[in-house]
Amino acid sequence: MYGTAPSDTEVWEEWNPTEESVAVRGRHRVAKQRGGLARSSTVLGVGVIAAVGAGGMASAQTKPPVSISLPDSVADNLPDVKSLPGVGTLIADLAGDDERDDTPADRADRAVAAAPLTMAGVFGADAEKGATGAGEALRARILQQAEHQQADAEAEARAVAQKAAAESAAREAKAASSAAEQKAAAEKKAAEEAAAKKAEEARLAELAKSFSLPVGSYTITSTFGEAGSMWSSGHHTGLDFAAPTGTPLKAIHGGTVKSAGWSGSYGYRTVIELSDGTELWYCHQSSIAVSAGQQVSTGDTIGRVGATGNVTGPHLHLEVHTPGGTGIDPMGWLRSKGLNP
Template sequence: MASNRHASIEGTHLDTYGSPGTYPAYFGPKADDGETYGEWNPSEDTLLPVRGRHRVARQRGGTIARSRAVLGVGVFAAVGAGGMATANEEGASAVAGVDTAADEMATIPVLGDLLTGTDSGADTATADTATADTATADSAAALAEAPSGPAGVLDAGEALRTRLLQQADQQDANAETQAVTAAVQEAEAAAAEEAAAVAEAERAAEEERRREREEAERLEQLRASFTLPLNDYRLSTYFGESGSMWQTTHTGTDFAAPTGTPVKNVHTGTVTEAAWAGSYGYRVIVELEDGTEVWYCHLSSMSVSTGQEIVTGDTVGRVGSTGNSTGPHLHLEVRPGGDTAIDPLLWLRDKGITV
């Protein structure tokens, strides 16, 4: 066989033309005449030995694949150990070759760690590797829980299978819990939306009731702040009627009553006129806060003067038949903004007064 000596010139030989020449050492030792060449492996001794510390880096990542590999090796080891344990009631030590097989298995990476309880790569282990080791520890715990002895030998593979089934059941239970939690949260959200809708409907109903109460209060206040000019009367002529006594149509409403009946102010305001007014006879004009003028005509007497502030119910004069009149009555006119006359009855009813 070849040596690892330097490729120097060891001797001479004849070349193909019969001339003496040198014989290179890298062809191996020169054979004697008649000696046959043996098989020569150039990589056996010619390569320089590897010097220094060389270490194959432990592969990182692939946690799921490594966990499955470790778990698979553990399953095979458990099943094999269980088979050997059940094959002979006296234990695995009675089976020939078990010690040798155990020694061989101890030399296998990862599996040897499982059998000896050590980790040859502990200095480079990561958090993902710890997860796989935990699964392996669970498998080993399942094996340790199996009773031994001829009275009750529990198949180690069955114990490991039971543990795996328990883990699967636990995962299913967790998934079911998550589904139930999601359903509960969805139901709570729906209930919250329904409660919000009910609350909104109740709020709208309460708002409607509040508006109704405010309207009723407003009408009540109007009834209290407005009043009819006479307590006892008879409507003799209505707004808009035509006749020979008027140039166009009747511009007010006539309240017939005995002469001398007190005439009340229908609403708070200021007296702008209290005097004789031709065909209207004695007339009192009261201007309200919104500019509306209320005329009290054909009075027999007047109880107020110009510029006087009067309130609802104050007496402005007494019923008479002065001016263009055929009998004692109160001619009532209403002129918004002091302009065109409107129907006094509609105006009073709009203020909450029943006529």
């Protein structure tokens, strides 16, 4: 038929290779393959797959599909067709009845695989949340990350606030405990002091039963330590009980009469020594009723008030000396015995 023009009666048909094994020039031929897809060494196969994945841009129009075969060396290096976005719907029949056992993640992966190329970079988790594009998925992830950071910041702030509140409560509790302890300690101390005072009063009251004031009716005219030129030492060495001449003088406590007689500026004087060595001096008496070596008891009359010696009027000049001979304040000593001059 070469060089011969077609006649008006001849009908020309468009060449259409089909699966009936129409021969092709060169090394390539068409062979029937299972599943509607074949292998070929041409780049046409890759172009067809890419065109279909881009959203069905390539179309067979009214022609029957053509199976293309590829050498194994090329086919083995091609990506899995199910992983290409947009191609998933073309191989839905491969899933079969197994879809009934799919997990939500499997269904999300199929949704991504069936989506157009604009869903590249969209994970299954993004698809489950309704993301349909890489930009939207990225935005959703950023928002989710911001929410997590905000939640972490709020949790940290709550932890800091709780710690501060706990520390403040601990300080307040410690302060309250300290105040309560101080109050309890003060109350305890006051109670102990009151008890001690009461006990001392009871002791002195009991002790006073064995002691007596030297004069029944008197007036204190001079106290221990007063300064004045009328005393040879320059200060008063005793306690003066002013009373009328002849007023009885009593033994303050039981003891032994150490001396009784005249003693210069002291006039008539009686010295009584107590069991602990303390000496009591009764001076300026008008008369003496005891003698040296005599034992006396509390309240015994030992003499009478007078104005003998260096005096300005009738009175008892009482001095108290320690066992070592030191003169002390008679007022303090009497009070230590439960007496109150």
